[in-house]
Amino acid sequence: MTKIAIIGFGVVGSGVAEVFYKNRQSIEKKAGRELDIKYIVDVRSLEGTVWADKAGTYEQALADPEVGVMIETIGGLTPAYDFSKRALLAGKHVITSNKELVAAHGAELLGIAKENNVNYLFEASVGGGIPIIHPLYQCLGAGEVEEIAGILNGTTNFIMTRMFRDKMSFEQALGLAQDNGYAERNPAADVEGTDACRKICILASIAFGSHVYPDNIHTEGIAALTAEDVAAAASAGYVIKLIGRAKKTEKGLMVMVSPALISQESQLANVSDVFNGILVRSSDTGDVVFYGRGAGKLPTAAAVISDLVDAMKEGGHIDSLGWEDSGRSNVADWRDDVTRMMFRTSGLGRTEIQRIFGTVEPIQGAAQEERAFLTEPVSGRQTEEWIRLAKAAGAEVRSAIRVLEY
Amino acid sequence: MTKIAIIGFGVVGSGVAEVFYKNRQSIEKKAGRELDIKYIVDVRSLEGTVWADKAGTYEQALADPEVGVMIETIGGLTPAYDFSKRALLAGKHVITSNKELVAAHGAELLGIAKENNVNYLFEASVGGGIPIIHPLYQCLGAGEVEEIAGILNGTTNFIMTRMFRDKMSFEQALGLAQDNGYAERNPAADVEGTDACRKICILASIAFGSHVYPDNIHTEGIAALTAEDVAAAASAGYVIKLIGRAKKTEKGLMVMVSPALISQESQLANVSDVFNGILVRSSDTGDVVFYGRGAGKLPTAAAVISDLVDAMKEGGHIDSLGWEDSGRSNVADWRDDVTRMMFRTSGLGRTEIQRIFGTVEPIQGAAQEERAFLTEPVSGRQTEEWIRLAKAAGAEVRSAIRVLEY
Numbered sequence: 001m002t003k004i005a006i007i008g009f010g011v012v013g014s015g016v017a018e019v020f021y022k023n024r025q026s027i028e029k030k031a032g033r034e035l036d037i038k039y040i041v042d043v044r045s046l047e048g049t050v051w052a053d054k055a056g057t058y059e060q061a062l063a064d065p066e067v068g069v070m071i072e073t074i075g076g077l078t079p080a081y082d083f084s085k086r087a088l089l090a091g092k093h094v095i096t097s098n099k100e101l102v103a104a105h106g107a108e109l110l111g112i113a114k115e116n117n118v119n120y121l122f123e124a125s126v127g128g129g130i131p132i133i134h135p136l137y138q139c140l141g142a143g144e145v146e147e148i149a150g151i152l153n154g155t156t157n158f159i160m161t162r163m164f165r166d167k168m169s170f171e172q173a174l175g176l177a178q179d180n181g182y183a184e185r186n187p188a189a190d191v192e193g194t195d196a197c198r199k200i201c202i203l204a205s206i207a208f209g210s211h212v213y214p215d216n217i218h219t220e221g222i223a224a225l226t227a228e229d230v231a232a233a234a235s236a237g238y239v240i241k242l243i244g245r246a247k248k249t250e251k252g253l254m255v256m257v258s259p260a261l262i263s264q265e266s267q268l269a270n271v272s273d274v275f276n277g278i279l280v281r282s283s284d285t286g287d288v289v290f291y292g293r294g295a296g297k298l299p300t301a302a303a304v305i306s307d308l309v310d311a312m313k314e315g316g317h318i319d320s321l322g323w324e325d326s327g328r329s330n331v332a333d334w335r336d337d338v339t340r341m342m343f344r345t346s347g348l349g350r351t352e353i354q355r356i357f358g359t360v361e362p363i364q365g366a367a368q369e370e371r372a373f374l375t376e377p378v379s380g381r382q383t384e385e386w387i388r389l390a391k392a393a394g395a396e397v398r399s400a401i402r403v404l405e406y
Numbered sequence: 407m408t409k410i411a412i413i414g415f416g417v418v419g420s421g422v423a424e425v426f427y428k429n430r431q432s433i434e435k436k437a438g439r440e441l442d443i444k445y446i447v448d449v450r451s452l453e454g455t456v457w458a459d460k461a462g463t464y465e466q467a468l469a470d471p472e473v474g475v476m477i478e479t480i481g482g483l484t485p486a487y488d489f490s491k492r493a494l495l496a497g498k499h500v501i502t503s504n505k506e507l508v509a510a511h512g513a514e515l516l517g518i519a520k521e522n523n524v525n526y527l528f529e530a531s532v533g534g535g536i537p538i539i540h541p542l543y544q545c546l547g548a549g550e551v552e553e554i555a556g557i558l559n560g561t562t563n564f565i566m567t568r569m570f571r572d573k574m575s576f577e578q579a580l581g582l583a584q585d586n587g588y589a590e591r592n593p594a595a596d597v598e599g600t601d602a603c604r605k606i607c608i609l610a611s612i613a614f615g616s617h618v619y620p621d622n623i624h625t626e627g628i629a630a631l632t633a634e635d636v637a638a639a640a641s642a643g644y645v646i647k648l649i650g651r652a653k654k655t656e657k658g659l660m661v662m663v664s665p666a667l668i669s670q671e672s673q674l675a676n677v678s679d680v681f682n683g684i685l686v687r688s689s690d691t692g693d694v695v696f697y698g699r700g701a702g703k704l705p706t707a708a709a710v711i712s713d714l715v716d717a718m719k720e721g722g723h724i725d726s727l728g729w730e731d732s733g734r735s736n737v738a739d740w741r742d743d744v745t746r747m748m749f750r751t752s753g754l755g756r757t758e759i760q761r762i763f764g765t766v767e768p769i770q771g772a773a774q775e776e777r778a779f780l781t782e783p784v785s786g787r788q789t790e791e792w793i794r795l796a797k798a799a800g801a802e803v804r805s806a807i808r809v810l811e812y
Contacts, residue, residue, distance in 0.1 A: 019690055026550060030726055129691035131541045138540070138716075144432060267697055270676045284425055284708035285535035285698065291673055292694035302690040310544075313726070320436055320719070 001034040002312065005061035007083055008074030009042035009051070012097050012124070015301030016071055017051065020308075027305060031312035038067060058083055062090055069311060071304060072096040081105055088112045088120060093311040097124035097300050103198035107211035107325040117316045121307035126152065126199045127276050129299025130292035131306065136206045136280065137321045145207040147247035147281040149406055152199040154274035154294040155183045155190040156222050156242045160259075161272045163230050164239055170225055182274055192221035193242065193257040200244030203278070204255050208248060210326040212255055218334035220258040229399050232344055232372040233261050235365045239269045243404060247281075252332035261342055261403040267291075268406050279406055287406070335380035340403035343386075344372045347395035356389045374403060407440040408718065411467035413489055414480030415448035415457070418503050418530070421707030422477055423457065426714075433711060437718035444473060464489055468496055475717060477710060478502040487511055494518045494526060499717040503530035503706050509604035513617035513731040523722045527713035532558065532605045533682050535705025536698035537712065542612045542686065543727045551613040553653035553687040555812055558605040560680035560700040561589045561596040562628050562648045566665075567678045569636050570645055576631055588680055598627035599648060599663040606650030609684070610661050614654060616732040618661055624740035626664040635805050638750055638778040639667050642769045645675045649810060653687075658738035667748055667809040673697075674812050685812050693812070741786035746809035750778045753801035762795045780809060 004020075006013045017037060020027065028035055039056035040046060046055040058079075061067050070087040072094055074080045080101050084094045089112060096102065102109075102122045113120040123133045127150075136145070151157050155177055162173035174191070177183035189195045197219045201212040222242050233240050238261035246255040262269050267289045271277035276294030281287050293299045310318070343357065346369045353360060353371060360373040378386070387397050410426075412419045423443060426433065434441055445462035446452060452461040464485075467473050476493040478500055480486045486507050490500045495518060502508065508515075508528045519526040529539045533556075542551070557563050561583055568579035580597070583589035595601045603625045607618040628648050639646050644667035652661040668675050673695045677683035682700025687693050699705045716724070749763065752775045759766060759777060766779040784792070793803050 023550070023690075032725065130694055134544070135537045135541060138544075144429070265678075267676060270673060272671075282708075284429075284704040286702075286705055288536055288696070288698035290694070290696060293692040296692075298690040299692055302688075319438065 001036065002068040003036055003038035003064070003066040004069045004071060004308070005039035005041060005056070005067050006037060006071045006073065007041045007058055007061070008072060009040050009044070009046070010073065010075075011297050012300050012304070013040070013042070013071070013073035015297035016073065016304050019298060019301040019305055023305070027309060030309045033312055035308075035312070038064070062086060067092060069093045069095065069308060071308070072098060073304070074098065075100065077101055077104060084109055084120070085112060088116055088118060091116050091118055093118045093121070095121045095304055095307040095311065097122070097304060099125040099195070099198045099202060103201045103214050106202065106205055107323055110322045114317050114322060119311045119314065119318055119321070121311060121321070122202070123307045124300045124303035126202055127278055127290065128292065128294045128296055129302050130276060130278065130290050130294065131303075132203070132278050132290050133206065134306070134310070135290070136203065145280055145282050147245065148200070148203050148207055148278065149243055149245035149268070149404065150200065150203070150278035151241050151268060151271045151276055152244045152278070152294070153190055153196040153242060154276060155187065156196070157271065157276070158182050158274050160222065160225070160240060160242065163225065163227060164234070167227060169227055170223065191223050193219040196242055196244040197257045200246055200255060200257060204246035204253060205323045206321070207246065208253055209323045210253070210330045211323055212246070212253060212326070212331060213328055216328055216331050218256050218258070222259050224399070225259055226399070228344065228367070229401060231365070232363050233342065236261070236342070236363045236374060237264050238262060238403070239264055240401065241268060241271070245404070249332050249336075251336055253330050254332045254334070254337050256334050256337060259401055261401060262406060266406050335384070338377045338379050340377050341375045341383055342372065342399070342401045342403055343375065344370060344398040345390060345395050346370045346398065348390060348393065352393055352395070356386055356393065370398070407442065408474040409442055409444035409470070409472040410475045410477060410714070411445035411447060411462070411473050412443060412477045412479065413447045413464055413467070414478060415446050415450070415452070416479065416481075417703050418706050418710070419446070419448070419477070419479035421703035422479065422710045425704060425707040425711055429711070433715060436715045439718055441714070441718070444470070468492060473498060475499045475501065475714060477714070478504060479710070480504065481506065483507055483510060490515055490526070491518060494522055494524060497522050497524055499524045499527070501527045501710055501713045501717065503528070503710060505531040505601070505604045505608060509607045509620050512608065512611055513729055516728045520723050520728060525717045525720065525724055525727070527717060527727070528608070529713045530706045530709035532608055533684055533696065534698065534700040534702055535708050536682060536684065536696050536700065537709075538609070538684050538696050539612065540712070540716070541696070542609065551686055551688050553651065554606070554609050554613055554684065555649055555651035555674070555810065556606065556609070556684035557647050557674060557677045557682055558650045558684070558700070559596055559602040559648060560682060561593065562602070563677065563682070564588050564680050566628065566631070566646060566648065569631065569633060570640070573633060575633055576629065597629050599625040602648055602650040603663045606652055606661060606663060610652035610659060611729045612727070613652070614659055615729045616659070616736045617729055618652070618659060618732070618737060619734055622734055622737045624662050624664070628665050630805070631665055632805070634750065634773070635807060637771070638769050639748065639807075641771045642667070642748070642780060643670050644668060644809070645670055646807065647674060647677070651810070655738050655742075657742055659736050660738045660740070660743050662740050662743060665807055667807055668812060672812050741790070744783045744785050746783050747781045747789055748778065748805070748807045748809055749781065750776060750804040751796060751801050752776045752804065754796060754799065758799055758801075762792055762799070776804070
């Protein structure tokens with residue numbers, strides 16, 4: 001019998017307890033041993049709840065040799081980092097949904113797990129109930145992953161779906177997301193791309209074997225997107241999505257989060273509302289896409305439980321999950337990234353556009369004084385230069401959005 | 407060092423050798439041991455090829471204690487069944503892409519593998535390079551799978567994509583598939599649904615733990631589909647796909663292969679050309695969809711290699727993959743399956759339609775003398791009765807196609 005401690009009993013933590021007891025028999029069968037939850041640790045009192053008899057402290061759980069697994073569902077860095085580190089050092093498996101902590105300290109915590117022959121697992125940190133972490137380090141066993149791109153944040157995808165389908169403005173769509181409980185009253189982490197950035201950093205670290213730090217990554221949010229951008233993209237056969245992406249290049253790992261035009265034919269274009277979709281590209285397998293509910297109590301809890309089963313089945317450390325620390329030198333300069341661009345400008349005639357932007361493909365249907373067009377592939381550096389030139393010519397550059405091929 | 411024998415050196419077998427030597431270093435790292443291919447067995451001579459020095463016989467490979475893994479890429483039942491069984495009995499792992507064999511004898515071969523503490527693995531048998539077998543038995547660790555539905559055959563999906571997008575007839579689209587090398591000159595196994603049936607049987611056996619035999623499964627192919635069916639479905643907001651599906655019901659496992667209307671909004675609707683998409687529904691996780699290239703030399707070979715890594719990492723038998731034999735009593739009568747239906751009829755007025763089919767939702771835009779409509783949910787049994795009644799009233803029933811909600 002292995003005992004479990006759940007540290008942090010909010011939405012995800014309570015979901016884990018619920019899913020565990022609902023499926024306990026099948027979980028124990030898959031795990032190959034008897035399991036029970038012995039401690040539930042939370043800053044709020046559990047008195048008067050069905051969980052009251054399991055209430056305990058972190059220090060109790062840490063000191064208890066019966067506890068083989070800690071499930072960290074606190075979120076944030078403090079005290080989750082300290083709690084996780086000490087549990088691993090004490091030879092306990094740690095399973096988490098905490099993307100902020102994995103993105104900030106994953107290499108270190110995985111290293112400590114390895115030294116202590118236990119596991120630090122975090123399937124729930126990316127893509128909710130979609131199995132993506134595990135397939136990345138386990139199922140795609142042959143060739144090297146070349147590129148990963150995903151719609152990784154359900155809140156922003158909900159907002160953009162409303163802008164695209166229902167012609168809402170950004171503000172209207174954000175309001176609806178807040179009314180539905182998808183967006184926080186302070187939606188900054190979603191809207192500014194921070195959440196998507198943490199997730200693509202975790203996926204990139206696994207796929208490429210070297211820790212990618214979020215504060216090293218060029219991240220653009222969706223707050224500047226307008227209904228006019230969406231309309232121009234649609235005229236050209238595209239939707240706009242917030243994409244986190246990572247690929248190997250000669251100059252290092254190119255990792256970025258930004259809104260991007262995606263062909264309406266793409267498997268990612270059809271990922272709507274709060275769903276997530278993650279594309280993994282490798283030379284042998286081609287493109288594989290994983291799609292599902294990217295958040296929510298039960299999907300996230302189910303992902304935690306799948307890690308629990310894995311840790312129990314494996315017993316010791318799973319060697320295939322882990323990456324080196326990188327010293328932050330592993331990431332390429334985002335200005336070297338080359339993509340096509342969509343521009344919306346006013347105050348420029350056809351000749352001036354050609355002079356500044358080279359050969360372009362005009363998009364029909366823009367407002368009278370505006371010109372929207374797609375460029376040839378261009379670096380971020382060159383894009384900045386084009387914008388400077390356009391402004392110097394007295395023009396307004398209303399938007400500049402990347403075009404991605406997935 | 408573990409030695410490998412490849413038995414059957416056609417498209418997949420030679421792909422495995424190619425992918426192995428291209429990625430050998432990374433494969434050995436993931437597998438945690440040195441690996442090499444010692445024997446290649448084929449009815450054709452390897453003389454004059456780069457593989458000539460590895461040419462051998464099955465009996466040599468079987469008798470060689472250095473050989474720890476046999477990769478069976480012969481296809482069909484004979485001699486693959488005998489070869490696989492004897493290899494497992496001799497304590498060698500067997501890895502295969504042979505869906506016909508797994509669907510016919512999976513329970514027995516998995517049982518023998520277990521008794522001999524080795525593995526019988528077949529990630530490549532369904533969905534080509536898409537990791538689907540492994541996630542089904544490993545990554546979706548918490549709740550029970552309730553339902554699986556998939557576009558499992560790339561050839562028929564290519565044909566239907568051409569019928570839908572390019573308004574080709576079935577015959578034109580089949581011809582194009584043959585010209586592109588996607589369809590055999592004798593396309594029966596694809597077109598009649600046999601291939602999709604084997605694949606859904608394998609997925610159902612894993613998910614529900616009891617062997618589902620293909621010859622027990624109601625299977626409808628796509629040869630009767632017409633451009634008019636596709637047009638009527640499109641008018642109502644649907645596409646038509648060949649769907650293999652399996653779910654738990656009170657009367658047993660409901661497993662079926664048939665063309666079906668799928669909402670254009672569905673994640674499966676957008677699976678085009680030779681791609682596959684597989685939806686796994688469970689109460690906790692919701693719907694998860696796996697998408698990718700469902701066939702082809704390198705994707706299939708990559709799936710074989712991922713099994714190779716798994717078998718080597720695990721060493722002994724992987725207990726979570728396996729199912730009971732069922733005595734064929736596990737499958738429900740397909741006539742008890744309840745879905746909405748789309749009918750196209752001629753010779754019936756509105757009143758007669760209502761009398762026979764109950765409340766229906768008319769589809770606009772059919773030819774003059776024809777009426778197309780969607781019914782309420784109805785059993786297969788009742789559908790047969792409706793068709794009998796319509797014919798008795800002197801009408802022609804041009805098509806009757808299920809409507810599925812995914």
